[in-house]
Amino acid sequence: MKLFKTTKGIILQMQEKFYLLNEDWDQVVNHEDLRSYLNTQLNNLISDADARNLIESSLLAPIGNQEVWAAGVTYLRSRDARKEEAAASGGADLYDKVYEADRPELFFKSLPHRVQGHNQDVHIRRDSTWNVPEPECTLFINTSGEIAGYTIGNDMSSRSIEGENALYLPQAKVYEKSASIGPCLWIPDAVPGPETEISMRIVRDGKLMYDDKTSIGRMKRSFMELVEYLYSEFDFPYGAYLMTGTCLVPANDFTLAQNDIVEISIDGIGMMRNRVTFKGQQAEGSRQQI
Ligand code: DO4
């Protein structure tokens, strides 16, 4: 089952059929046993064409009032990349320690109003010289602390700012449009297995700059372990999103450029595409669909 949030309401996709739900996002996604609840909501069938038009023309990020959090250094590839970027500042050891420690790295990523969806822009910072997207399997955890669904996340990051000093992490990670999730919230009938593939492509002026994939089974920690740490000292009245860390990092000589297109896919969920811009660029008139 998939939930798409649109300006005209929530579209539920179930076995290639589409239903329109006129309900509040936060209420719907926090129903206990979400799959069973959605099975009772199959009255407002809409045509394939109408649903696809709505999804095409009025899709929003699948988020209401949820905070977005992120986990870091959950894959070996991420640990090694951070060590390289922090080598000059002497901070490389931090990443070894957090990779091995019981306590995971968890950080606040975004308020909902800063989060972008599929086909929307994400930003790179003007004061950063080294920027990358981070494709991450992203959990939706309901208010009771259960993982109720999955989406695709992009944890946009400045490697130059984090590499200069790890205490700059909030500036490297948290700024306007530094997070995107989408295109939908996927509510599978079984927990996605370790073979679940996550892939990313970066295209610049029609040229493929990066193309790689991995599987979520390479993660050092379990999803539930991350959730338990996050929920242990917080209440989330609307639930929360949690990006679970990246395993795909472009080579060190790569940095994102204005108008790059980032496409992230995860088995079962689909593909999320974002264009890279600077803050203010969109307001100058470049709002064309990507
Ligand atoms: O330690 C910094 C953040 C790491 C991160 O975002 C990731 O591993 O995905």
Ligand code: MG
């Ligand atoms: Mg990340």
